[in-house]
Amino acid sequence: MQTQELIKIENFSEFNKQIETLTIPELEQLIELFGEKTRWRWYDKETYHKISHCLAQRKYLLNRQFECSPENLERLRNIANLVEKHADILRKKGNELYKQILQQWQDGKNKPFSDFYVELSLSVSFNDEDTSVLHLDDDHLGSDYVKMSEFMGRFHNDFERNLMMYDKRIDYDSENSDRSFDEDEDTKSFNYTPELWESLGKAFPKLTEIPITWAFHHLIDHTNYALQDIIRINDVWGEAKVCWQHITRATGEVY
16 A cells, blocks of 8 residues: 555554555655645644644654664763753753742742743654764664654654753742752652663663663653664753743733
8 A cells, every 4th residue: 555545544443554564665655745735834633643642653663773883872872961961961050940930939029920931852853964063874774863853843843852850940949949940759769770771671681781770761661762763862952941930810810
């Protein structure tokens, strides 16, 4: 069945059955067709699930054929270190911002705003082939990594793209103002442990030699990036934001 015909299949079970027979290039062609279809409008629920399944199948096929070469393992280790370094930077800056704004709040300098929160965002991307700092040869699997990365950048929702899995935001709480982005003890106890590799650690035991933290675990297991995508990452993008909130009812009541 041609990929142009697959996009028209309405039965979700039949659609899933058909895409599991596709090669990686065929899957990516189908994903591109969905990209053209949804470029200028919101996804309906059915289309969203179809795209999600295509991306998950692509990730499954690519991960299954990942080569644990010394070069690839070293590249993964570098990305893991870079992600965690930026996560630490963000947590530190987020805590500084929260304390600064809290002090202004306590000094009465918040008016007319009635609430605030601090939010952290950590995401990844990689440049196009012309400007990339990497010079990785295309492998035999036939994936267009750059084009797929661009598509995933548009498709992923905020939860999937933000690698600050547990400590993304702190809202001001008058009854508990001493807040921070520091991870709790349960989360810390799992950082840098092989357990976070989950199923990939069973398929590729050598991966468990790479220290892994929650942010990198999120990238590996909770996004649609395959291992071959991740070794091509060039940029880690971090943002720390303060949002002052001022809400007034039509009656004039401020809260």
